Amino acid sequence: MNSEKINCAGFGGQGVMLIGQLLAYAANEEGFNTLWYPSYGPETRGGTANCSVTISKQPVNSPVISKADSIIIMNKPSLDKFEDKVRPDGKIFINSTLVNKKVNRSDVEVFYIPVNDMAAELGNPKVANLIMLGAYLESTKLFEDEVIIKLLKKSFGENKAHLIPINQQALQAGRIFIRQ
Amino acid sequence: MAKVMMKGNEAMGLAAIKGGCRAFFGYPITPQNEIPEYLARVMPEYGGVFLQAESEVAAINMIYGASGAGVRSMTSSSSPGIALKQEGITYIAGAELPCVIINVMRGGPGLGGIQPSQADYKQVTRGGGNGDYYLLAFAPENLQETVNIVKEAFDLAEIYRNPVMIAVDGLIGQMMEPVDVDMEIPKREIPEKTWATTGTLGKRERNVVNSLYLDPQALENHSLKLKAKYDLMREKEQRYELVNVDHSEIVIVAYGTMARICRSAMEILNEKGINVGLLRPISIYPFPEKAFAELPSTVKGLLTCELSTGQMIDDVKIANNGKLPIGFFGRTGGMLPEPEEIVDAVIKMIGGMKNE
Amino acid sequence: MSNVLFKRTEALTSKEFSYCPGCTHGIIHRIVAEVLEELNILDRTIGVSPVGCAVMNYEYFNCDMQQASHGRAPAVATGIKRVLPNNIVFTYQGDGDLASIGTAEIVHAAHRSENITVIFVNNAIYGMTGGQMAPTTLVGQKTTTSPTGRDPRHSGYPIKISEMLATIPGATYIERVSVHNPQNVRKAKQAVKRAFEMQIQGKGFSMVEFVSTCPVNWGKTPQDALNWLVDNMIPYYPLGVYRQPEAGEKNE
Ligand SMILES: Cc1ncc(C[n+]2csc(CCOP(=O)(O)OP(=O)(O)O)c2C)c(N)n1
Numbered sequence: 020m021n022s023e024k025i026n027c028a029g030f031g032g033q034g035v036m037l038i039g040q041l042l043a044y045a046a047n048e049e050g051f052n053t054l055w056y057p058s059y060g061p062e063t064r065g066g067t068a069n070c071s072v073t074i075s076k077q078p079v080n081s082p083v084i085s086k087a088d089s090i091i092i093m094n095k096p097s098l099d100k101f102e103d104k105v106r107p108d109g110k111i112f113i114n115s116t117l118v119n120k121k122v123n124r125s126d127v128e129v130f131y132i133p134v135n136d137m138a139a140e141l142g143n144p145k146v147a148n149l150i151m152l153g154a155y156l157e158s159t160k161l162f163e164d165e166v167i168i169k170l171l172k173k174s175f176g177e178n179k180a181h182l183i184p185i186n187q188q189a190l191q192a193g194r195i196f197i198r199q
Numbered sequence: 200m201a202k203v204m205m206k207g208n209e210a211m212g213l214a215a216i217k218g219g220c221r222a223f224f225g226y227p228i229t230p231q232n233e234i235p236e237y238l239a240r241v242m243p244e245y246g247g248v249f250l251q252a253e254s255e256v257a258a259i260n261m262i263y264g265a266s267g268a269g270v271r272s273m274t275s276s277s278s279p280g281i282a283l284k285q286e287g288i289t290y291i292a293g294a295e296l297p298c299v300i301i302n303v304m305r306g307g308p309g310l311g312g313i314q315p316s317q318a319d320y321k322q323v324t325r326g327g328g329n330g331d332y333y334l335l336a337f338a339p340e341n342l343q344e345t346v347n348i349v350k351e352a353f354d355l356a357e358i359y360r361n362p363v364m365i366a367v368d369g370l371i372g373q374m375m376e377p378v379d380v381d382m383e384i385p386k387r388e389i390p391e392k393t394w395a396t397t398g399t400l401g402k403r404e405r406n407v408v409n410s411l412y413l414d415p416q417a418l419e420n421h422s423l424k425l426k427a428k429y430d431l432m433r434e435k436e437q438r439y440e441l442v443n444v445d446h447s448e449i450v451i452v453a454y455g456t457m458a459r460i461c462r463s464a465m466e467i468l469n470e471k472g473i474n475v476g477l478l479r480p481i482s483i484y485p486f487p488e489k490a491f492a493e494l495p496s497t498v499k500g501l502l503t504c505e506l507s508t509g510q511m512i513d514d515v516k517i518a519n520n521g522k523l524p525i526g527f528f529g530r531t532g533g534m535l536p537e538p539e540e541i542v543d544a545v546i547k548m549i550g551g552m553k554n555e
Numbered sequence: 556m557s558n559v560l561f562k563r564t565e566a567l568t569s570k571e572f573s574y575c576p577g578c579t580h581g582i583i584h585r586i587v588a589e590v591l592e593e594l595n596i597l598d599r600t601i602g603v604s605p606v607g608c609a610v611m612n613y614e615y616f617n618c619d620m621q622q623a624s625h626g627r628a629p630a631v632a633t634g635i636k637r638v639l640p641n642n643i644v645f646t647y648q649g650d651g652d653l654a655s656i657g658t659a660e661i662v663h664a665a666h667r668s669e670n671i672t673v674i675f676v677n678n679a680i681y682g683m684t685g686g687q688m689a690p691t692t693l694v695g696q697k698t699t700t701s702p703t704g705r706d707p708r709h710s711g712y713p714i715k716i717s718e719m720l721a722t723i724p725g726a727t728y729i730e731r732v733s734v735h736n737p738q739n740v741r742k743a744k745q746a747v748k749r750a751f752e753m754q755i756q757g758k759g760f761s762m763v764e765f766v767s768t769c770p771v772n773w774g775k776t777p778q779d780a781l782n783w784l785v786d787n788m789i790p791y792y793p794l795g796v797y798r799q800p801e802a803g804e805k806n807e
């Protein structure tokens with residue numbers, strides 16, 4: 020990989036910012052240049068939230084992504100907004116629990132992943148975003164789970180250390196879904 | 200030290216502390232809220248003062264007081280809030296006090312919007328308040344540069360006894376990038392604050408912090424003394440970066456986030472076989488006129504790119520002094536261009552020059 | 556709740572509110588709107604929008620509106636009222652807007668007994684900017700700029716605006732209300748009606764303070780936020796009339 024540009028979008032509260040942040044943190048850990056940029060302000064209040072992440076061997080120039088390599092879509096409004104923002108031959112990862120629409124384009128690779136259902140099966144609805152991250156990482160081969168888990172351990176601290184195993188399972192579930 | 204990921208606003212907060220800032224006064228406004236929020240958490244650990252003021256007007260006057268008392272002080276805000284601070288800023292410049300002001304710019308005029316903008320360029324570079332004064336003003340493009348400049352700003356403010364403004368757009372405040380807040384900055388000799396009002400303790404003459412000079416001759420003398428400082432800044436503090444200007448007919452002039460977008464445009468142009476250079480002002484007051492003198496004679500035109508309807512272009516015209524044709528590309532109101540838009544603007548400018 | 560208490564009113568546009576779920580800004584808008592309609596003054600009313608979560612209420616109130624800079628709504632309203640004395644003028648302001656940056660303007664509008672009506676929404680926090688401390692934030696309350704809880708030694712005690720303005724001779728009518736249950740909603744509407752009646756009768760400055768919720772920045776569900784308001788806000792900010800003209804006379 021030379022560079023990877025990702026848009027990640029959904030409702031506020033779905034953890035889309037965290038997906039982007041984990042990717043950016045992991046990129047930094049692995050010695051890449053990276054830039055994470057969130058949507059901000061009242062538009063994020065109860066409404067939609069999105070962030071963009073650039074990961075690159077070269078210094079990151081434009082923080083504005085005109086055509087993403089991959090987009091992660093956690094709800095329907097986000098698909099409408101970002102569908103055209105991915106380059107030809109790019110990848111679209113869709114939370115098919117909440118998005119019942121199909122992508123209109125034929126020049127991209129699309130993954131429909133029912134991450135909310137899968138999270139419910141794992142017994143924790145909050146890890147839907149980590150399942151999505153696992154799927155994304157499996158498909159792009161960007162980082163190993165260990166890098167992500169190390170970051171989560173650091174940010175969870177001792178108080179939330181008990182949540183590490185479920186997050187690990189979530190990443191795995193996402194990977195397995197893609198492999199099948 | 201290894202680079203850590205930090206949000207721009209928080210990195211600026213930490214950089215201020217590393218630069219010796221021990222008093223912060225501010226007021227909430229998007230998109231700079233993470234600066235005061237970070238310092239509310241962290242400043243107490245360093246034994247410094249964090250206080251949320253009742254308004255921007257109050258905050259900047261708290262800076263006047265704290266800085267006049269000799270403590271490294273900082274305030275931060277965004278465009279409408281900076282407009283309110285102008286009263287205090289001109290008093291601080293008039294009284295020759297050091298301080299650091301961060302402006303995380305958003306769209307205007309009036310309440311405008313909250314998305315990234317460079318539309319305060321004139322306010323930043325022309326003083327902004329009443330009277331014959333300027334701020335030392337920087338407009339970095341990435342977090343490492345921002346952090347280094349925030350740290351240096353506290354030294355520069357004391358050397359020149361003048362407010363230093365760091366003008367970034369909302370994107371730089373909100374984004375996360377790897378940054379090393381402990382990177383070395385130039386060591387400078389810092390004059391003693393013999394002017395600070397700390398109580399005479401019977402050991403020295405009284406100090407007075409003041410900007411009132413009712414006698415016109417005295418005020419003229421004072422203004423000339425200030426001017427001498429600005430002249431010195433113009434001689435010593437011009438900062439800029441020249442990229443790929445030696446092989447280019449067109450040189451883009453852009454700063455901050457716009458400069459980064461232009462760098463991506465330059466890559467695309469390069470793939471098309473079009474060589475374009477970049478002249479990137481890092482100091483916006485003093486404007487880096489020296490950089491224009493360094494441009495080789497092969498350069499045939501300048502394209503000013505801004506996140507405004509065209510403000511820096513006036514400084515480009517002054518620095519260019521009628522030599523080269525100057526084009527303009529701008530987006531405003533919080534709109535960020537895609538690199539392709541700048542590619543088009545460059546190609547159009549080249550086409551226009553060929554036709555002439 | 557709104558279905559039971561509120562009918563559709565002419566005084567609101569069809570634009571949907573952008574407030575967070577469970578935020579009491581919405582109920583307060585409906586109360587003000589219904590009063591404007593019931594008093595039959597909508598077509599000669601000019602409202603002034605603040606800077607705060609209610610910044611866009613020029614899109615909601617179905618009358619002429621001006622949007623003011625942060626805290627200056629009472630000055631803008633003064634300008635309008637002085638040149639259009641026969642019109643009805645009101646401001647709608649949050650506690651950051653009115654009790655922090657705008658204290659000079661509100662104090663002097665009251666002091667001059669400007670014949671305007673002020674709707675003051677006190678939710679003990681800065682909502683719009685994401686939950687910073689307000690002058691009205693309660694002691695011990697955690698906000699993003701009082702991360703360990705408001706400490707009165709550092710930030711003073713929460714400011715009681717109604718009590719403070721009630722000491723000003725020019726303040727004609729001041730009442731504090733809440734909208735946490737239907738009974739209080741009715742009372743609040745009565746207060747707003749009286750405030751506008753004062754203005755109609757030319758009696759001078761009137762203000763109704765609402766203790767209000769901000770579930771999002773308080774980090775609470777809408778119901779928990781209402782409970783918190785009842786348990787914590789109202790004891791510190793008691794409801795009631797703080798100033799009114801005696802026997803129908805203008806205050807001196
Ligand atoms: C001069 C100026 N300073 C600061 C701001 C940022 N700002 C926007 S809304 C707001 C205050 C919001 O709090 P409040 O008045 O309590 O209203 P709420 O959002 O809670 O309803 C502030 C400080 C601004 N727009 N202009």
Ligand code: SF4
Nearest residue numbers: 574575578608682769
């Ligand atoms: S942020 Fe708070 S005050 Fe603003 S709309 Fe949401 S709940 Fe209401």
